[in-house]
Amino acid sequence: MAFTWPLRVYIEDTDAGGIVYYANYFRFMERARSEWLRALGYGQEQLRHQNVIFVVREVQAKYLSPARLDDELLVSVAVEQSRKASLLLSQKVWRKPAEERPDAAGPQDYLAEALITIACITQTGRPQAVPAEILKRMTAGAAYPSEPNDESQEPL
Amino acid sequence: MAFTWPLRVYIEDTDAGGIVYYANYFRFMERARSEWLRALGYGQEQLRHQNVIFVVREVQAKYLSPARLDDELLVSVAVEQSRKASLLLSQKVWRKPAEERPDAAGPQDYLAEALITIACITQTGRPQAVPAEILKRMTAGAAYPSEPNDESQEPL
Amino acid sequence: MAFTWPLRVYIEDTDAGGIVYYANYFRFMERARSEWLRALGYGQEQLRHQNVIFVVREVQAKYLSPARLDDELLVSVAVEQSRKASLLLSQKVWRKPAEERPDAAGPQDYLAEALITIACITQTGRPQAVPAEILKRMTAGAAYPSEPNDESQEPL
Amino acid sequence: MAFTWPLRVYIEDTDAGGIVYYANYFRFMERARSEWLRALGYGQEQLRHQNVIFVVREVQAKYLSPARLDDELLVSVAVEQSRKASLLLSQKVWRKPAEERPDAAGPQDYLAEALITIACITQTGRPQAVPAEILKRMTAGAAYPSEPNDESQEPL
Numbered sequence: 001m002a003f004t005w006p007l008r009v010y011i012e013d014t015d016a017g018g019i020v021y022y023a024n025y026f027r028f029m030e031r032a033r034s035e036w037l038r039a040l041g042y043g044q045e046q047l048r049h050q051n052v053i054f055v056v057r058e059v060q061a062k063y064l065s066p067a068r069l070d071d072e073l074l075v076s077v078a079v080e081q082s083r084k085a086s087l088l089l090s091q092k093v094w095r096k097p098a099e100e101r102p103d104a105a106g107p108q109d110y111l112a113e114a115l116i117t118i119a120c121i122t123q124t125g126r127p128q129a130v131p132a133e134i135l136k137r138m139t140a141g142a143a144y145p146s147e148p149n150d151e152s153q154e155p156l
Numbered sequence: 157m158a159f160t161w162p163l164r165v166y167i168e169d170t171d172a173g174g175i176v177y178y179a180n181y182f183r184f185m186e187r188a189r190s191e192w193l194r195a196l197g198y199g200q201e202q203l204r205h206q207n208v209i210f211v212v213r214e215v216q217a218k219y220l221s222p223a224r225l226d227d228e229l230l231v232s233v234a235v236e237q238s239r240k241a242s243l244l245l246s247q248k249v250w251r252k253p254a255e256e257r258p259d260a261a262g263p264q265d266y267l268a269e270a271l272i273t274i275a276c277i278t279q280t281g282r283p284q285a286v287p288a289e290i291l292k293r294m295t296a297g298a299a300y301p302s303e304p305n306d307e308s309q310e311p312l
Numbered sequence: 313m314a315f316t317w318p319l320r321v322y323i324e325d326t327d328a329g330g331i332v333y334y335a336n337y338f339r340f341m342e343r344a345r346s347e348w349l350r351a352l353g354y355g356q357e358q359l360r361h362q363n364v365i366f367v368v369r370e371v372q373a374k375y376l377s378p379a380r381l382d383d384e385l386l387v388s389v390a391v392e393q394s395r396k397a398s399l400l401l402s403q404k405v406w407r408k409p410a411e412e413r414p415d416a417a418g419p420q421d422y423l424a425e426a427l428i429t430i431a432c433i434t435q436t437g438r439p440q441a442v443p444a445e446i447l448k449r450m451t452a453g454a455a456y457p458s459e460p461n462d463e464s465q466e467p468l
Numbered sequence: 469m470a471f472t473w474p475l476r477v478y479i480e481d482t483d484a485g486g487i488v489y490y491a492n493y494f495r496f497m498e499r500a501r502s503e504w505l506r507a508l509g510y511g512q513e514q515l516r517h518q519n520v521i522f523v524v525r526e527v528q529a530k531y532l533s534p535a536r537l538d539d540e541l542l543v544s545v546a547v548e549q550s551r552k553a554s555l556l557l558s559q560k561v562w563r564k565p566a567e568e569r570p571d572a573a574g575p576q577d578y579l580a581e582a583l584i585t586i587a588c589i590t591q592t593g594r595p596q597a598v599p600a601e602i603l604k605r606m607t608a609g610a611a612y613p614s615e616p617n618d619e620s621q622e623p624l
Contacts, residue, residue: 011186172484
């Protein structure tokens with residue numbers, strides 16, 4: 001039951017190979033994380049004022065199939081593991097099947113998967129536990145506003 | 157009666173000054189132009205296959221007020237002038253007023269304005285007239301799908 | 313007698329059209345401006361601590377010929393006009409001729425030219441005059457370290 | 469005996485947190501890989517014409533300490549492991565110690581480390597063995613032009 005965010009591939013995202021530049025998947029995944037926090041009720045500026053800052057400590061990603069100009073992508077976020085002062089998030093990127101192919105996305109549409117370790121720190125950089133209320137909402141799932149998600153689907 | 161596209165400011169768009177990096181407004185404006193073409197019925201990949209390529213020849217932009225993290229922006233596109241093998245487009249960027257301030261956007265929300273000269277070329281780089289059907293749709297205006305636009309408003 | 317900064321085109325700078333993405337020329341020009349300030353003896357962090365902040369207020373750019381992957385570019389900066397609380401800078405981008413063609417760069421190597429208006433503001437955003445010592449060094453020219461520039465040449 | 473490439477942090481690389489945006493380290497690492505290939509005698513455009521294309525299949529990165537505006541960074545590349553149709557590269561990013569601190573870089577200057585899996589494919593996307601001559605040069609090491617490297621140093 002992952003949160004899923006849709007986005008479109010623009011020329012700015014591509015490279016001379018005709019595909020999305022590999023570093024830009026991390027932009028896409030960060031957009032999905034930001035919207036996930038927003039859907040849970042948190043803006044990042046607001047959290048910063050409450051002395052709660054999330055920073056990326058570690059990433060692992062596999063590139064399975066390339067995204068191209070005009071593709072409509074879906075990016076998911078789910079808590080894989082909750083640790084003392086950090087979270088292990090699982091993120092997936094896949095291509096929304098074109099309307100002409102109303103059948104489920106094929107394996108060629110499953111583009112990338114990543115594990116992202118997010119640490120929770122204070123403004124002075126000290127590690128701190130993820131506030132209980134935030135963690136509760138993050139792991140409760142399911143309660144996302146349906147609007148941006150009703151068009152999404154989990155890859156098999 | 158300009159086409160208007162909404163977008164959100166993410167961390168990737170900002171710089172160490174705490175505001176959106178100046179070059180990134182051109183990304184935002186290009187996203188709006190791509191969605192404008194799409195709303196008129198044209199994908200850029202599809203146009204390329206028809207040997208119709210739009211390239212940016214000249215830009216002029218004024219930065220009036222900075223955009224910040226989490227801001228929701230609106231970017232407009234309108235044909236200012238149609239020439240032989242090029243178009244002069246007028247584009248504006250403003251901040252969507254927060255829901256707490258349901259009154260119209262103030263002058264501090266009017267962020268940037270630009271004139272963009274787009275040339276129409278073939279795949280071998282030769283200038284060509286904008287195909288009549290495309291030009292007609294571009295200048296007809298008004299017929300945009302209302303969904304992404306009904307929340308937009310023109311700056312005064 | 314313009315300051316000139318060399319840089320290389322990497323995959324990150326290109327787009328699916330096989331050329332440098334139009335907004336990225338503004339990154340290149342900002343790199344040249346940063347190095348120009350550094351060559352004059354100023355780091356931007358240091359200037360910020362002295363309450364001197366330069367921000368871009370207006371840009372005009374013409375794209376004359378595209379840059380491609382692996383190209384080595386040269387970007388110049390020169391003060392075109394000095395105003396009360398702002399500077400009008402002239403910037404040019406051209407391709408360094410390949411060693412196989414030791415003759416001067418041809419017109420196809422002259423890629424872009426721009427006029428950039430830089431305002432000088434305080435940390436609270438108020439306009440202020442460019443400090444006299446900075447302005448003097450900016451307009452004195454000629455005294456740049458020759459090392460990164462000796463391989464550069466002005467387009468005709 | 470790793471290849472090392474120097475680069476400077478510009479405003480474009482930073483985000484509203486005042487540090488280099490996490491995805492941009494992958495740009496930096498790709499620049500170092502491109503310059504490594506160039507130092508070995510290969511341009512990427514030239515390799516593409518020879519039907520040899522390197523693509524990123526997998527990345528792992530740890531962010532240890534943040535880079536900031538004006539920092540001068542060093543990015544290394546070394547072959548960790550050579551496989552049938554791919555290479556495992558080890559890349560490190562650290563801050564060049566300021567001249568005022570002529571002692572070796574401290575642990576706070578060791579910024580990031582990554583393992584990057586690069587696959588060798590043909591233009592139609594089929595995996596192929598890394599050509600023997602390229603692999604030989606990649607693993608021979610040591611013969612890099614000293615000029616951009618003489619100022620570099622390996623972290624302990």
